[in-house]
Amino acid sequence: MYTFNPTLYFITDSTGLSEEEFLYRVECALDGGATLIQLREKDRTTREYIHLAYKVHSIARRYNVPLIVDDRVDVALAVGTEGVHVGQTDMPVSIARKLMGPDRIVGATTKTVTQAVEAYEQGADYLGVGAIYPTTTKVKTVLTTTDTLRDICAAVPIPVNAIGGLNKTNLDVLTGIPIAGICVVSAIMKSDNPCKSAHDLLILSKQLQNKL
Ligand code: TZP
Ligand code: MG
Numbered sequence: 001m002y003t004f005n006p007t008l009y010f011i012t013d014s015t016g017l018s019e020e021e022f023l024y025r026v027e028c029a030l031d032g033g034a035t036l037i038q039l040r041e042k043d044r045t046t047r048e049y050i051h052l053a054y055k056v057h058s059i060a061r062r063y064n065v066p067l068i069v070d071d072r073v074d075v076a077l078a079v080g081t082e083g084v085h086v087g088q089t090d091m092p093v094s095i096a097r098k099l100m101g102p103d104r105i106v107g108a109t110t111k112t113v114t115q116a117v118e119a120y121e122q123g124a125d126y127l128g129v130g131a132i133y134p135t136t137t138k139v140k141t142v143l144t145t146t147d148t149l150r151d152i153c154a155a156v157p158i159p160v161n162a163i164g165g166l167n168k169t170n171l172d173v174l175t176g177i178p179i180a181g182i183c184v185v186s187a188i189m190k191s192d193n194p195c196k197s198a199h200d201l202l203i204l205s206k207q208l209q210n211k212l
Contacts, residue, residue, distance in 0.1 A: 002066045002082060004105060006126055006159050006181040007209070008202045010034035011070075012056070013137055013185050014041055019055075026056055029188045030063040032198025035181070038085055038107075040070035053079040068107060073099050083107060085128070088115060097123035109163075111144050113155045120156040127156065128183055131164025132173065137185045138164070146173050153178045168197070171204050178212055181205050 010029045014022040030037065039056050041049055053067070053075055060067045066082035069075050073096050076084040083105025086096050096106050107126045108119035116127055129149050131141045141164065153160045159180030167187040174182070182205050191197035 002064045004066060004125070005035040006161050007035045007205050008033060008198065009036040009038065009128075009161055009163075009181055009183040010188050010198065011038040011040045011163075011183055011185045013189050014052070015043070019052075022052075023055055023059065025189060025194050027059050028194035029198045030060060030065055032188075032195040033202035034188070034198050035065060035202070036068065037065055038068040038070055038183075039081075040085075040185070046072075046075070049075050050078055053081060057081055066105060068105060076100065076104070083125070085109070093119045093122035093124045110152065111142070112148065113151050116152040116156050116160075120158055124158060126159040126161065126180065127152065128161050128163045130162055130183070132162050133165025133170060135165040135186070146177060149174075149179070150177045168200050168204060171208060174208055175211055179208070182208075 037060050039053055053069055057067045057079055068083040068085050069081050070085050071090050073084050073091055084096055084100055085107040086093060087109040093106060093108050100106055105125050106123060108124040109128045110116040110119050119127060129152050130144050149162055161181045161183045162174055162179050163183035166182050166184050188194050188197050
């Protein structure tokens, strides 16, 4: 059994990595203290996505960390992961919830208060909000201000995570905003020492919560 804890939400990107190196980095992130993990693989065939989901799931289970699959309810259900994450152009939250059932985790990306309230009302368990900073991981994304992040936190009673360009050096802008945690891709995935980066980011994310 796992605990849902969005304090340090690690999101994958295997671009340019061998499968071995990718899985090694996933393991390092969990070893360092990532509390939640999302498989987010945009350029994969369905078969590859399922293959990776099985592999990552078996690692995450050893750490009792729930695995969320990005975009693909079918992959989440096929592999039996703990949850799915949908964006504004993916399956609506209400339908993802219906397919996933009441017990699995459904997360959503939202950039406005209206989107956030809608996702909550349709059954989302948590929200990702951003990008807070420019990011090369999701090139088409537009920035979300910290004011909007704060407004979203006030508008919904579910955990809200900040995402986008976040790293060890730039979390100060989040101080005092009642987020539940941070989501990072590059800060761990592209780190020379992913385990240490995850460890440091977990501490920093906890510190943000202590300052609330
Ligand atoms: N959604 C908004 S920004 C982003 C996603 C998936 C990518 C975040 O990646 P990074 O490398 O942590 O900036
Ligand atoms: Mg999506």
